[in-house]
Amino acid sequence: MTPDRLQDGIYFRSGQRPPPYFRLLLLDFPPSTQPTEAGSAIGRTLTMLGDLRQGNVRDLVGQDDEQTARAADEFRGTDFMVAFGARLFDNKQHNPPLVGSPRPDFLVRLAGDDEAFPALPWGVLSDRRGESDVALRLTGFSEASVNRSAVEIWKLQQDEKLAFKIVASFEGFSRRDGRGWLDFHDGVSNIESSERLVAIQAGPDPAWMGGGTYMCFLRFAVDLSAWRALDRAEQELIVGREKLTGRPLIGINRGPAGEVLPVAEAGAAAGQGVAPGADFREPPEVSDPLVKASHLQRANRNRASPSAPAAYRIYRQGYEFLETLDDHGPRLGLNFVSFQGDLGRLRRVLHLPTWLGDINFGGLPAGSAEHPPLQLISLVAGGLYCIPPSESPFPGAQLFNRSADESRAAR
Amino acid sequence: MPVPSVFARGDQLNRSANALSRRSSCSYRSTVNESARAEPTGISDFARGDDILWASRVHSALGAAVAKYGPTPYLRETADEGLPDTTFTDWTAFPRRIADCLSRAQARLLLDWRTDTGDEGRSRFQDEYAEWRTLRSADGKICRFELTTELPEYWVWLAGRHPKRTLELIARFAGEDSVDARAVYGDGDILDDTQREAAFTQNMLGEGTSPYNDGAQAICCMRQPTNTLDSLLELVVASAQRRLVTDDVSGFKRCANAAEVIPLLWGAAEIGRESDPVLVEHLARLAFEGRLIALDGLPCIYIHGVQIERLRTPDGLRVPAEWFSLERCARPGTSSADEPRPQRLVFEIPEAHAFCVGDLTDIATGQPVSYGADIAELVQLAVSFRISPPGAVEERIFVPDCAEVRTGWEEFRTGRLAEPPNDLYGQAP
Numbered sequence: 001m002t003p004d005r006l007q008d009g010i011y012f013r014s015g016q017r018p019p020p021y022f023r024l025l026l027l028d029f030p031p032s033t034q035p036t037e038a039g040s041a042i043g044r045t046l047t048m049l050g051d052l053r054q055g056n057v058r059d060l061v062g063q064d065d066e067q068t069a070r071a072a073d074e075f076r077g078t079d080f081m082v083a084f085g086a087r088l089f090d091n092k093q094h095n096p097p098l099v100g101s102p103r104p105d106f107l108v109r110l111a112g113d114d115e116a117f118p119a120l121p122w123g124v125l126s127d128r129r130g131e132s133d134v135a136l137r138l139t140g141f142s143e144a145s146v147n148r149s150a151v152e153i154w155k156l157q158q159d160e161k162l163a164f165k166i167v168a169s170f171e172g173f174s175r176r177d178g179r180g181w182l183d184f185h186d187g188v189s190n191i192e193s194s195e196r197l198v199a200i201q202a203g204p205d206p207a208w209m210g211g212g213t214y215m216c217f218l219r220f221a222v223d224l225s226a227w228r229a230l231d232r233a234e235q236e237l238i239v240g241r242e243k244l245t246g247r248p249l250i251g252i253n254r255g256p257a258g259e260v261l262p263v264a265e266a267g268a269a270a271g272q273g274v275a276p277g278a279d280f281r282e283p284p285e286v287s288d289p290l291v292k293a294s295h296l297q298r299a300n301r302n303r304a305s306p307s308a309p310a311a312y313r314i315y316r317q318g319y320e321f322l323e324t325l326d327d328h329g330p331r332l333g334l335n336f337v338s339f340q341g342d343l344g345r346l347r348r349v350l351h352l353p354t355w356l357g358d359i360n361f362g363g364l365p366a367g368s369a370e371h372p373p374l375q376l377i378s379l380v381a382g383g384l385y386c387i388p389p390s391e392s393p394f395p396g397a398q399l400f401n402r403s404a405d406e407s408r409a410a411r
Numbered sequence: 412m413p414v415p416s417v418f419a420r421g422d423q424l425n426r427s428a429n430a431l432s433r434r435s436s437c438s439y440r441s442t443v444n445e446s447a448r449a450e451p452t453g454i455s456d457f458a459r460g461d462d463i464l465w466a467s468r469v470h471s472a473l474g475a476a477v478a479k480y481g482p483t484p485y486l487r488e489t490a491d492e493g494l495p496d497t498t499f500t501d502w503t504a505f506p507r508r509i510a511d512c513l514s515r516a517q518a519r520l521l522l523d524w525r526t527d528t529g530d531e532g533r534s535r536f537q538d539e540y541a542e543w544r545t546l547r548s549a550d551g552k553i554c555r556f557e558l559t560t561e562l563p564e565y566w567v568w569l570a571g572r573h574p575k576r577t578l579e580l581i582a583r584f585a586g587e588d589s590v591d592a593r594a595v596y597g598d599g600d601i602l603d604d605t606q607r608e609a610a611f612t613q614n615m616l617g618e619g620t621s622p623y624n625d626g627a628q629a630i631c632c633m634r635q636p637t638n639t640l641d642s643l644l645e646l647v648v649a650s651a652q653r654r655l656v657t658d659d660v661s662g663f664k665r666c667a668n669a670a671e672v673i674p675l676l677w678g679a680a681e682i683g684r685e686s687d688p689v690l691v692e693h694l695a696r697l698a699f700e701g702r703l704i705a706l707d708g709l710p711c712i713y714i715h716g717v718q719i720e721r722l723r724t725p726d727g728l729r730v731p732a733e734w735f736s737l738e739r740c741a742r743p744g745t746s747s748a749d750e751p752r753p754q755r756l757v758f759e760i761p762e763a764h765a766f767c768v769g770d771l772t773d774i775a776t777g778q779p780v781s782y783g784a785d786i787a788e789l790v791q792l793a794v795s796f797r798i799s800p801p802g803a804v805e806e807r808i809f810v811p812d813c814a815e816v817r818t819g820w821e822e823f824r825t826g827r828l829a830e831p832p833n834d835l836y837g838q839a840p
Contacts, residue, residue, distance in 0.1 A: 014660040086777075105515050108777040111723075118720040194660040195668065205514045282666075285700060285798070287496030302500055303696055307670035308688035310502035344788075347775040348503060352791055353716040 039400030083385035106343035123378035130381030172319025185246035240294025295362030490797030529625025552769025571608035713752030
């Protein structure tokens with residue numbers, strides 16, 4: 001089997017679990033940046049992050065071996081990934097143009113009107129950040145490791161006057177119980193580990209992206225008050241799972257007063273897998289319209305593997321966030337992060353009816369008195385990014401390899 | 412952008428577009444196209460008793476598929492008792508395989524390839540059970556997009572049995588008052604239904620050059636060689652089997668995926684498409700769960716939805732659903748909840764607006780709509796099935812891997828390794 005060329009930090013192999021802490025750093029180049037300046041700024045930053053993993057902190061040059069080992073221990077398992085947004089390819093933003101290659105077809109800025117996607121509006125408090133020339137995704141096993149990495153990048157930029165500015169940063173964490181803010185299991189129906197690479201890896205169109213992947217970052221605010229106003233059965237119908245066990249719903253019964261009683265599949269609870277060692281479970285076919293309209297069923301409508309392109313499978317790695325907590329309640333949500341070989345696939349999931357194109361999260365699109373549609377999530381920030389494959393000196397370096405003449409000609 | 416040479420017939424096509432009148436469309440409450448205009452539900456091509464005759468034709472095709480791929484305990488010919496539930500498999504009409512073989516940009520161009528003899532790109536490469544044509548204005552911009560999922564076998568049958576209705580439909584599609592029968596059936600003497608079927612096939616399908624199905628004046632049904640009833644039924648029959656594999660990583664048994672199953676299907680499905688692999692896997696999973704499966708009503712591929720929210724006008728506004736016309740609604744299945752199933756889509760901008768389809772932008776790509784594939788990309792197709800509850804079919808303990816045996820049989824049958832005796836094997840599949 002040919003080894004893949006994906007950058008570190010996707011954690012798709014069997015048994016891998018993403019580290020629990022996440023920070024996304026967004027960088028923009030000023031308009032007059034030269035391609036070589038941009039390339040060397042990225043390269044220098046990634047080199048520094050590599051040094052950091054060895055325990056070599058720039059402001060602590062000269063510390064002894066024991067202190068260096070402690071620093072290395074703190075940064076052990078911290079991964080960084082470099083991604084490029086649509087802005088990098090936009091010649092209106094860059095004079096001279098920074099890259100010689102046209103942008104990949106579906107790598108676009110999210111629509112600036114009310115809804116970035118048909119059923120996913122921008123939130124009231126959103127400042128619609130999330131898009132930039134470059135995104136650096138940091139993941140690690142401690143809050144200190146990802147936050148220190150981010151601040152070391154700032155220090156480096158300041159000290160060496162690197163040709164970028166940090167325009168935004170988003171943090172997140174994951175729970176050890178495999179649940180999200182909705183208190184339901186999340187990520188259980190991700191993809192069979194043996195099939196993930198097929199879902200993640202991009203083809204050679206354009207050539208420099210062959211073996212890379214694409215990332216979608218959507219920072220959702222979750223209306224937890226609205227969610228908690230629902231009873232458990234209503235929540236289970238919207239998610240498509242039994243809350244305590246995570247088992248997928250297969251139908252409904254009616255109680256004495258006509259109330260809906262969700263029925264879950266028999267068998268092992270979520271997280272226990274189909275069998276020991278298996279870390280994935282496909283949802284069952286269901287026929288009840290309410291269950292069929294649940295988030296679980298909509299997100300995997302055809303129940304097929306990534307080897308069927310129309311299965312539109314994406315590999316998710318979400319991180320929760322809590323921004324504020326005051327008299328108005330918590331401002332919290334999810335950093336939805338997905339990797340896919342083709343951003344068109346994500347578009348279809350979020351645009352197609354009966355998938356997630358006609359409902360905000362889950363449930364019947366038209367709703368009813370009994371099951372009104374729920375406006376649960378709104379977009380705080382978001383962006384689409386391409387993640388070139390690993391190469392020397394850094395992923396995507398060939399994009400910046402342009403002579404001054406070429407840059408002038410491209411103006 | 413310069414107009415590619417394949418669109419050199421833009422002037423002529425534009426005149427055709429102007430001649431086309433507004434049509435009514437299916438009245439169905441799609442989740443996307445709720446405002447689609449009204450046409451009576453169900454194709455009205457059938458005279459009394461015709462539904463039985465067409466069903467008989469489908470029965471024969473299904474029998475041939477079973478003879479070729481072997482019977483399966485999971486498939487029922489009709490959705491009678493015991494199959495209370497409905498499910499569907501969906502995909503989009505953009506021919507992914509072509510883009511993966513070339514690039515998306517090249518595929519978009521190739522798929523609209525026109526020559527003086529017709530829609531070359533359509534008849535060779537539009538292979539997702541949907542075919543389209545574009546009409547362009549003098550400046551090369553698309554002013555009208557038509558897509559059909561109607562099966563050629565149905566049209567052959569219709570053309571043989573109901574020539575008047577056939578010509579009426581074709582005239583409507585072409586925006587003409589009437590159509591000269593010779594343009595559809597040729598100049599030969601025609602005495603009966605069978606001869607009409609043959610004449611229609613010769614002129615409108617395959618290498619036929621009638622302008623009423625080569626995209627010059629109209630398209631009325633699919634003609635790409637794999638977009639057929641026989642292909643669909645063979646795919647369904649071959650796929651509706653329970654197939655288990657041992658997962659490479661976990662070491663546990665699981666339902667085989669499309670990449671693992673398709674090589675065993677003896678050419679019934681093709682890897683890399685949108686339609687085939689997802690149908691293969693969905694049916695295999697239903698069989699894996701021990702469900703009985705039947706096509707929901709007479710077989711058809713229908714338009715389930717359109718991602719209209721991706722389109723923006725030059726003013727940045729959304730495109731209303733009314734600009735899409737959904738037509739040729741197939742008879743729904745046996746469920747009372749079934750919605751009509753449109754098999755034809757027409758998209759154009761009302762004359763009151765000073766822009767055309769080619770002036771729209773797809774927000775998902777940031778590109779203007781320049782090719783028919785850009786609209787096909789938005790169109791969601793589906794096939795509907797009736798299914799039983801799980802566990803209706805007793806689990807087969809032994810599922811042989813037939814690929815090697817079938818390959819050997821094919822080599823034997825075609826005489827690659829030895830000449831088969833014709834008296835015994837001449838009629839083999």
